[in-house]
Amino acid sequence: MTQEPTNVTADRLASFIARAFLAAGLPGQDAQSLAGLMVEADLRGSDTHGVIRLPLYIRRIRAGGIKAVPDIRVISDRPSAALLDGDNGMGHLVMRRAAETAIEKAKSTGIGWVGARMSNHAGPAALYVTMPLKHDMIGLYFAVGSNNHLPPWGGSESLLGTNPMAVAVPALEEPPIVLDMAPTVAAYGKVRLKAQRGEPMPVGWMIDREGKPLTDPKRADEGYLLPIGDYKGYGLSLVIGLLAGALNRAALGREVIDFVKETGKATNTGEAIAALSIDAFMPAADFKRAVDQVIRDIRGSRRLPGVERIWLPGEQSHAKWLERRAHGVPVAKGLRESLDAVARDLGIAPLE
Amino acid sequence: MTQEPTNVTADRLASFIARAFLAAGLPGQDAQSLAGLMVEADLRGSDTHGVIRLPLYIRRIRAGGIKAVPDIRVISDRPSAALLDGDNGMGHLVMRRAAETAIEKAKSTGIGWVGARMSNHAGPAALYVTMPLKHDMIGLYFAVGSNNHLPPWGGSESLLGTNPMAVAVPALEEPPIVLDMAPTVAAYGKVRLKAQRGEPMPVGWMIDREGKPLTDPKRADEGYLLPIGDYKGYGLSLVIGLLAGALNRAALGREVIDFVKETGKATNTGEAIAALSIDAFMPAADFKRAVDQVIRDIRGSRRLPGVERIWLPGEQSHAKWLERRAHGVPVAKGLRESLDAVARDLGIAPLE
Numbered sequence: 001m002t003q004e005p006t007n008v009t010a011d012r013l014a015s016f017i018a019r020a021f022l023a024a025g026l027p028g029q030d031a032q033s034l035a036g037l038m039v040e041a042d043l044r045g046s047d048t049h050g051v052i053r054l055p056l057y058i059r060r061i062r063a064g065g066i067k068a069v070p071d072i073r074v075i076s077d078r079p080s081a082a083l084l085d086g087d088n089g090m091g092h093l094v095m096r097r098a099a100e101t102a103i104e105k106a107k108s109t110g111i112g113w114v115g116a117r118m119s120n121h122a123g124p125a126a127l128y129v130t131m132p133l134k135h136d137m138i139g140l141y142f143a144v145g146s147n148n149h150l151p152p153w154g155g156s157e158s159l160l161g162t163n164p165m166a167v168a169v170p171a172l173e174e175p176p177i178v179l180d181m182a183p184t185v186a187a188y189g190k191v192r193l194k195a196q197r198g199e200p201m202p203v204g205w206m207i208d209r210e211g212k213p214l215t216d217p218k219r220a221d222e223g224y225l226l227p228i229g230d231y232k233g234y235g236l237s238l239v240i241g242l243l244a245g246a247l248n249r250a251a252l253g254r255e256v257i258d259f260v261k262e263t264g265k266a267t268n269t270g271e272a273i274a275a276l277s278i279d280a281f282m283p284a285a286d287f288k289r290a291v292d293q294v295i296r297d298i299r300g301s302r303r304l305p306g307v308e309r310i311w312l313p314g315e316q317s318h319a320k321w322l323e324r325r326a327h328g329v330p331v332a333k334g335l336r337e338s339l340d341a342v343a344r345d346l347g348i349a350p351l352e
Numbered sequence: 353m354t355q356e357p358t359n360v361t362a363d364r365l366a367s368f369i370a371r372a373f374l375a376a377g378l379p380g381q382d383a384q385s386l387a388g389l390m391v392e393a394d395l396r397g398s399d400t401h402g403v404i405r406l407p408l409y410i411r412r413i414r415a416g417g418i419k420a421v422p423d424i425r426v427i428s429d430r431p432s433a434a435l436l437d438g439d440n441g442m443g444h445l446v447m448r449r450a451a452e453t454a455i456e457k458a459k460s461t462g463i464g465w466v467g468a469r470m471s472n473h474a475g476p477a478a479l480y481v482t483m484p485l486k487h488d489m490i491g492l493y494f495a496v497g498s499n500n501h502l503p504p505w506g507g508s509e510s511l512l513g514t515n516p517m518a519v520a521v522p523a524l525e526e527p528p529i530v531l532d533m534a535p536t537v538a539a540y541g542k543v544r545l546k547a548q549r550g551e552p553m554p555v556g557w558m559i560d561r562e563g564k565p566l567t568d569p570k571r572a573d574e575g576y577l578l579p580i581g582d583y584k585g586y587g588l589s590l591v592i593g594l595l596a597g598a599l600n601r602a603a604l605g606r607e608v609i610d611f612v613k614e615t616g617k618a619t620n621t622g623e624a625i626a627a628l629s630i631d632a633f634m635p636a637a638d639f640k641r642a643v644d645q646v647i648r649d650i651r652g653s654r655r656l657p658g659v660e661r662i663w664l665p666g667e668q669s670h671a672k673w674l675e676r677r678a679h680g681v682p683v684a685k686g687l688r689e690s691l692d693a694v695a696r697d698l699g700i701a702p703l704e
Binding site: 076078079082083109110115151153155185207231234239242243246247277280297301303307313 | 430432434435490507508533585591599632639650656658661662
């Protein structure tokens with residue numbers, strides 16, 4: 001029997017997450033930052049990348065797979081580029097610092113590109129790629145996925161991840177354009193969801209070891225995700241992995257540690273963020289007005305039969321954010337139970 | 353009756369192209385540069401983006417749609433970012449200058465990002481995105497396509513182009529990784545080729561105004577290209593267009609001029625290139641050795657039944673370059689006839 005999820009305000013959710021990280025040994029300010037970022041993910045509708053990951057994060061911290069008190073530091077520094085070593089701390093803290101550093105560099109030189117090594121899963125790319133927006137900057141983000149489910153095109157060995165890339169572009173009156181995508185047809189989280197629900201997957205999501213369509217999500221371990229645009233998505237995953245992984249001396253290919261399965265091992269996750277100052281090219285207000293126009297042209301353009309609305313990238317997340325900020329984040333029964341278990345383990349008050 | 357193409361050495365092809373541009377009024381050095389870049393496209397196997405475009409370029413120059421002697425200049429300059437105004441010159445000249453500028457900036461600050469406005473079609477992205485490689489840099493490239501064949505996802509109005517993006521990453525002993533892709537399943541050139549050959553298109557390349565599969569390439573004008581990964585490819589095309597077009601005050605969306613059909617009008621094409629210095633992150637030799645390892649891991653990984661070889665992005669173009677450098681560029685009968693017509697028009701010696 002499925003129970004309706006109950007809605008929890010963002011503030012209560014954040015306060016629970018902060019309690020949990022504090023009890024797991026993180027400094028108070030880091031626990032607060034993490035709570036803010038993770039709730040932001042849930043507010044935006046990234047249900048697979050927000051509070052649902054808390055039990056795993058805590059498990060990794062307790063197993064020694066993530067450091068509670070890392071020394072996040074710049075290990076290479078140029079006027080417009082830097083490399084951070086995250087010292088195996090929570091990825092959110094590493095990438096917030098990376099975004100801030102990129103923004104500072106962009107203020108003085110027009111662009112800042114900051115890579116991170118020894119980081120961890122940092123939630124949805126949208127959290128960081130949107131940080132440059134309020135400084136009238138464009139954000140770009142690349143990350144190595146936290147496990148490998150994608151073979152090279154023609155291959156049957158998962159050497160690549162669903163390495164995400166994201167681009168955020170500010171508008172004036174319209175919500176910003178935020179593209180946050182993995183180069184596979186389906187995310188692995190969607191496959192897990194199909195398995196939980198006992199539903200088959202559509203043809204085109206996965207193939208088996210013979211290259212035949214795989215539609216039974218319970219057999220996902222025997223198969224591989226398919227890239228978007230065949231060899232194109234494979235190429236995208238590879239170059240994203242090189243930019244976010246190899247260039248930062250972070251794990252890529254055979255070196256990637258499964259974040260879910262190997263909880264005690266450092267993942268050496270790599271991510272990169274760039275901030276591009278609009279004023280280096282044209283007055284920011286003029287640019288944002290032009291983006292508004294592009295958005296309105298697209299939204300108002302002719303639709304295929306049966307299509308009710310043309311959406312811009314990030315527009316649905318923006319609508320969800322407004323709705324959940326007002327009415328709370330839905331917490332399903334299973335999620336609440338796992339959060340209650342975290343509370344018992346850590347000896348903290350449960351989620352109200 | 354189809355005739356076998358005849359092979360022409362790169363030097364003869366370059367010398368013909370240079371003659372043509374010189375006769376069309378370009379300065380000698382610009383004509384030489386253009387010839388070198390266009391032949392490089394043919395050597396790499398970009399048969400739709402090399403010398404085959406010469407008649408159109410010449411037609412545009414003579415119709416006033418491209419300026420023979422432009423004043424290409426920097427109109428906005430920051431330590432790591434710049435905007436060039438191409439003054440409606442040949443796109444190749446504008447983007448070569450943009451790449452050189454980006455490389456200089458990357459040398460001093462770690463990264464350089466240079467946008468261009470009032471540029472034109474510049475041939476394949478691979479020409480420019482590989483320029484940073486010999487400086488131990490990674491290249492990134494974005495461009496607004498020279499005509500619109502892609503609607504927003506759910507739409508039936510072609511507001512977007514097959515806007516290409518490219519990434520080039522150097523290796524040590526292996527050929528570099530060069531991803532050069534449009535966010536559509538098929539390039540429009542492939543559609544034209546199917547029409548020439550009288551062959552149907554596969555389902556998935558295009559849809560008609562009702563959203564139904566379109567497989568007759570002769571009806572391409574009534575249909576739309578499909579993006580890779582559905583809404584993902586649409587999002588990619590849009591953000592590439594914003595980075596290469598809107599940010600550079602170049603044309604995007606409804607402003608795009610069809611390069612093929614409107615030969616007398618300036619297109620205000622936008623392109624952008626970034627160079628990222630590897631030394632800003634780690635020693636370049638170590639990085640390139642790591643890239644070699646990734647390449648070999650992928651090439652040697654397990655294959656699906658029936659797959660003979662796993663290719664890396666750019667590897668087939670590299671192989672073609674070696675072969676054509678040694679044995680010449682194949683020039684089909686139709687292409688030779690159109691080049692002969694150019695020679696007659698300009699009063700120059702034909703292609704030997």
